[in-house]
Amino acid sequence: MTDSIIPETIFSISFILEKLGISTCCLENLEKYESREIAKGLGFFSKIIKITFYWKDSILLPKSIVLKIPVANGYTDHLEYAFQRELNFYQIFGKFNIKVPKFYYGYPFHRHHNHGIMILEDLSTSGCNPRMLPGLTNEQVEAVIDELAKINVISWQNHGWYESFIEDADQAEFLTDMYGYALDIIKIQPEAFENLVPRTKSIYTYETYKKVQYTEDKYGFPPSIVHSDLWAPNIIFEKDENGNPTSNLLTIIDWQNAHPGNPCEDITRLLFANTTGEYRRSNTQRLLKFYKERVEFYNNNKALFTLDQLLEAYKASLGYTLAFFSFGVPHYHDMENVVDGTYPGEYKEELLNRVRMCSEDVIQEYGL
Structure with missing residues (x-):
C-alpha cells in the first residue's frame, strides 16, 4: 500500500x-x-x-x-x-x-x-480492564500484589535507576491544589464530609509526599519502583469468552507517575480506589503479609524487611494515598464509565462510601 x-x-x-x-x-x-x-x-x-x-x-x-x-x-x-x-x-x-x-x-x-x-x-484483544466500581475481586487483588512484589524485587536487585524518575517541579504546589479538589467532595455530600475533609487538611503537604517518594533507605529498607496510580483502568486482566475480566493478570500500564519510594503506596492505592471499605478493612493485614511472602519468594527466599517495618511503611503511605484519592473522587463522580452501572450513577454512593471510610481510617491512624 x-x-x-x-x-x-x-x-x-x-x-x-x-x-x-x-x-x-x-x-x-x-x-x-x-x-x-x-x-x-x-x-x-x-x-x-x-x-x-x-x-x-x-x-x-x-x-x-x-x-x-x-x-x-x-x-x-x-x-x-x-x-x-x-x-x-x-x-x-x-x-x-x-x-x-x-x-x-x-x-x-x-x-x-x-x-x-x-x-x-496491544492487549485489547486478549484482555480488558476490571471496573473500579463495583471493584476488583480478592483473586484479582492478590494477582496484582503478586506482580508488584515481583517488580519491586527486580528494582531492589538492580541499581542506578533512581535518577531516571524525576518528580514534577511543582509537586509541592500540587499537594496544596489537591486539597482544593478534596473540598469539592463536601459539595457532593455535605452531611458526610463537611466535618471530615477539613480534619485531613494537614496531610496535603510535601512532607506527606516524601513519605512515599524518596531515594534513601526508609522504614528499614531501600526504595523500590512505585507505579503510584493503580486504579482499575491501569490494570488489564485476561478476558473470558464473554469478554469479562478473569483473575489472570495480563499487564499493568500507564507508568507516568512512577518513582522510587514506598512500595506500600501501590498496595494502599489499589485497595483505596478499587475495593470496598469493608473488604479493605478486613483484608489489609492479610494482604500485607501476602505481599511480604511473595517478596521473599521472588528474592530467593530472603527477607528484605520485617512485618513491623512493612506495617510502618504502610501507615506512612496512608496520608498521600488519601490525598491523591480524594483529589480524584470529584472527577470520578462525574465519569459515566466509572460510576454508571445498570442505571446511571449506580455506583456514586459506593465511591463516596470508599473515600469516607478511607478518611475515617487515616484520621484514626494519624490522630487528626
Whole structure:
C-alpha cells in the first residue's frame, strides 16, 4: 500500500512500521490498516490509538499495536515530566520478565514540538480492564500484589535507576491544589464530609509526599519502583469468552507517575480506589503479609524487611494515598464509565462510601 498519515496524528504509517524494528513489517507487506481511538475518557493526558494491521501474509506479526500520544490539555509542565518517566520505565524495566506491555519505541513529549509518542503492544484483544466500581475481586487483588512484589524485587536487585524518575517541579504546589479538589467532595455530600475533609487538611503537604517518594533507605529498607496510580483502568486482566475480566493478570500500564519510594503506596492505592471499605478493612493485614511472602519468594527466599517495618511503611503511605484519592473522587463522580452501572450513577454512593471510610481510617491512624 502507499504511505499515509494516520488519522488524528502527525505520524505516517511507514514511520510506525519502521519503529517496530521488524524487517517484515513494511509497506510492501501491508494490505491495509485501520486506526481507532480506544480508552476514551480514561486517558487524562494521552490519546490512545489502536492500529490494526492487515498483512498480505496472515502469519506476520504483530496483528495490532497501540500508539500513546501525549495531549497536554493545559498541563504541559506535568506532561513533560510524566511522559519521560513512563518512557524511562519501559526502557529500564521492560527488559525483565514482568507483566507490562512490550515497548517498541518512544520519543519524549516537549512543549515546543508534537513528536511525543510511545508504540506499545496491544492487549485489547486478549484482555480488558476490571471496573473500579463495583471493584476488583480478592483473586484479582492478590494477582496484582503478586506482580508488584515481583517488580519491586527486580528494582531492589538492580541499581542506578533512581535518577531516571524525576518528580514534577511543582509537586509541592500540587499537594496544596489537591486539597482544593478534596473540598469539592463536601459539595457532593455535605452531611458526610463537611466535618471530615477539613480534619485531613494537614496531610496535603510535601512532607506527606516524601513519605512515599524518596531515594534513601526508609522504614528499614531501600526504595523500590512505585507505579503510584493503580486504579482499575491501569490494570488489564485476561478476558473470558464473554469478554469479562478473569483473575489472570495480563499487564499493568500507564507508568507516568512512577518513582522510587514506598512500595506500600501501590498496595494502599489499589485497595483505596478499587475495593470496598469493608473488604479493605478486613483484608489489609492479610494482604500485607501476602505481599511480604511473595517478596521473599521472588528474592530467593530472603527477607528484605520485617512485618513491623512493612506495617510502618504502610501507615506512612496512608496520608498521600488519601490525598491523591480524594483529589480524584470529584472527577470520578462525574465519569459515566466509572460510576454508571445498570442505571446511571449506580455506583456514586459506593465511591463516596470508599473515600469516607478511607478518611475515617487515616484520621484514626494519624490522630487528626
